[in-house]
Amino acid sequence: xxxxxxxxxxxxxxxxxxxxxxxxxxxxxxxxxxxxxxxxxxxxxxxxxxxxxxxxxxxxxxxxxxxxxxxxxxxxxxxxxxxxxxxxxxxxxxxxxxxxxxxxxxxxxxxxxxxxxxxxxxxxx
Amino acid sequence: xxxxxxxxxxxxxxxxxxxxxxxxxxxxxxxxxxxxxxxxxxxxxxxxxxxxxxxxxxxxxxxxxxxxxxxxxxxxxxxxxxxxxxxxxxxxxxxxxxxxxxxxxxxxxxxxxxxxxxxxxxxxx
Amino acid sequence: xxxxxxxxxxxxxxxxxxxxxxxxxxxxxxxxxxxxxxxxxxxxxxxxxxxxxxxxxxxxxxxxxxxxxxxxxxxxxxxxxxxxxxxxxxxxxxxxxxxxxxxxxxxxxxxxxxxxxxxxxxxxx
Amino acid sequence: xxxxxxxxxxxxxxxxxxxxxxxxxxxxxxxxxxxxxxxxxxxxxxxxxxxxxxxxxxxxxxxxxxxxxxxxxxxxxxxxxxxxxxxxxxxxxxxxxxxxxxxxxxxxxxxxxxxxxxxxxxxxx
DNA sequence: GTGGTCTAGACCACG
DNA sequence: GTGGTCTAGACCACC
Numbered sequence: 001x002x003x004x005x006x007x008x009x010x011x012x013x014x015x016x017x018x019x020x021x022x023x024x025x026x027x028x029x030x031x032x033x034x035x036x037x038x039x040x041x042x043x044x045x046x047x048x049x050x051x052x053x054x055x056x057x058x059x060x061x062x063x064x065x066x067x068x069x070x071x072x073x074x075x076x077x078x079x080x081x082x083x084x085x086x087x088x089x090x091x092x093x094x095x096x097x098x099x100x101x102x103x104x105x106x107x108x109x110x111x112x113x114x115x116x117x118x119x120x121x122x123x124x125x
Numbered sequence: 126x127x128x129x130x131x132x133x134x135x136x137x138x139x140x141x142x143x144x145x146x147x148x149x150x151x152x153x154x155x156x157x158x159x160x161x162x163x164x165x166x167x168x169x170x171x172x173x174x175x176x177x178x179x180x181x182x183x184x185x186x187x188x189x190x191x192x193x194x195x196x197x198x199x200x201x202x203x204x205x206x207x208x209x210x211x212x213x214x215x216x217x218x219x220x221x222x223x224x225x226x227x228x229x230x231x232x233x234x235x236x237x238x239x240x241x242x243x244x245x246x247x248x249x250x
Numbered sequence: 251x252x253x254x255x256x257x258x259x260x261x262x263x264x265x266x267x268x269x270x271x272x273x274x275x276x277x278x279x280x281x282x283x284x285x286x287x288x289x290x291x292x293x294x295x296x297x298x299x300x301x302x303x304x305x306x307x308x309x310x311x312x313x314x315x316x317x318x319x320x321x322x323x324x325x326x327x328x329x330x331x332x333x334x335x336x337x338x339x340x341x342x343x344x345x346x347x348x349x350x351x352x353x354x355x356x357x358x359x360x361x362x363x364x365x366x367x368x369x370x371x372x373x374x375x
Numbered sequence: 376x377x378x379x380x381x382x383x384x385x386x387x388x389x390x391x392x393x394x395x396x397x398x399x400x401x402x403x404x405x406x407x408x409x410x411x412x413x414x415x416x417x418x419x420x421x422x423x424x425x426x427x428x429x430x431x432x433x434x435x436x437x438x439x440x441x442x443x444x445x446x447x448x449x450x451x452x453x454x455x456x457x458x459x460x461x462x463x464x465x466x467x468x469x470x471x472x473x474x475x476x477x478x479x480x481x482x483x484x485x486x487x488x489x490x491x492x493x494x495x496x497x498x499x500x
Numbered sequence: 501g502t503g504g505t506c507t508a509g510a511c512c513a514c515g
Numbered sequence: 516g517t518g519g520t521c522t523a524g525a526c527c528a529c530c
Contacts, residue, residue, distance in 0.1 A: 012520060019220055026226040049522050062437060067257050071502045071530035092221040095144060097242050099214055101151040107243050114239050117222050118232050132442050174515050269470060276476040299530055339474055345394060346467040347492050351401040357493050364489050367472050368482050387505060424507050446514035446517045
């Protein structure tokens with residue numbers, strides 16, 4: 001698995017993991033039906049407690065991104081569950097863009113960064 | 126003050142306030158040298174604990190967005206404040222874009238949303 | 251066999267199978283004395299591990315719904331099987347009804363859904 | 376709080392708690408804006424670990440039934456979030472009714488039990 | 501082997 | 516005071 005944790009990141013570990021996996025799905029590195037590494041394996045690889053990984057996986061399940069089959073591992077599910085809702089989507093985008101504006105970037109530069117991120121987020125598609 | 130709090134927002138209140146003020150600065154509603162309302166007044170307006178407002182102002186001060194002068198209120202400082210660092214900027218943008226991708230939006234649509242948000246964030250400039 | 255498994259169902263597979271067979275009995279599709287397909291056949295049909303089917307049949311046997319005769323297959327037994335107990339019956343009904351109430355349905359609507367389900371569950375009688 | 380745990384209940388403790396609170400909301404014992412007892416208090420009252428209660432509250436939050444404000448307690452929120460979806464509602468009702476049928480109850484008796492449960496679930500309305 | 505639940509106890513963040 | 520996160524370690528259920 002190509003997940004990395006950042007101690008300086010303010011998000012909790014389980015959230016970093018869940019977000020990382022979402023990014024892998026968005027990128028196409030993880031596709032429908034693929035099996036995710038077991039809770040125990042991720043725990044060992046990242047040096048993080050079992051429970052913490054379980055919380056991340058559980059969140060992904062609640063949000064409909066993965067299907068958990070009890071003794072049989074976790075797989076990427078086909079249809080995403082509920083979306084965050086247009087409102088939430090806009091809010092997080094707005095916050096991110098505000099930071100860029102305050103850092104002094106011009107619209108042109110921000111748009112370029114967005115284009116770059118989009119293409120890298122879709123590399124495997 | 127044109128700040129609104131959202132109980133369903135997952136950010137802590139002090140962060141919503143700090144972000145809101147940052148957005149007002151980015152928008153140009155608050156410009157260099159302008160005086161922010163007192164901690165006490167914001168506290169009353171929003172019905173929020175004094176300490177909470179103080180924490181928000183303290184963060185804005187730490188990040189260089191405002192200047193606190195004892196007995197003379199809080200003013201917007203010039204814009205060479207400390208940036209969050211390129212890494213943090215990218216991370217927050219990346220997370221927001223990932224959500225849009227997973228919600229099924231095409232690059233075209235996302236770029237349009239970005240353009241719209243940018244122009245509305247700069248309305249007053 | 252007219253059993254279908256749902257990966258998104260939170261019940262374990264063996265429970266889905268056992269419940270499905272109970273429903274077939276309740277509906278009258280399976281009647282006293284009829285022979286159930288072998289563990290091996292169900293396993294093949296559904297693509298499920300042999301042990302899992304065995305657990306389901308074992309539960310049906312424990313609850314008195316079927317009779318297992320060595321070498322002679324599994325047959326539906328007469329209906330004086332062990333009931334779950336009034337308490338358990340009420341609890342599961344109560345949980346289901348609570349969900350309907352919280353979803354905003356009126357008593358009239360809930361009662362209608364109950365009537366419909368009852369008649370469809372008894373179609374073959 | 377009028378929550379009780381049943382060791383014979385097959386649902387996990389956190390689920391019993393979450394379901395119990397949902398029932399209190401459906402019943403009208405807990406209304407919009409009311410404050411739930413703190414995690415620590417429930418933990419003490421029921422003799423259950425803090426984390427277990429936290430999991431229950433978190434589930435209620437994820438499902439939109441309560442609003443959590445960090446240092447300020449948990450309150451019943453106004454609008455329920457996403458419903459379980461008509462499919463899930465029907466499935467749980469169908470399972471419950473099947474049990475009653477297999478226990479030998481007539482439609483008349485089942486309908487009566489439903490009526491009784493509905494009225495008791497709405498006592499405070 | 502897999503994931504799920506629960507405990508005890510620590511430390512942090514928020515108001 | 517409140518809730519949030521994380522750990523270590525136990526035991527259970529499923530396949």
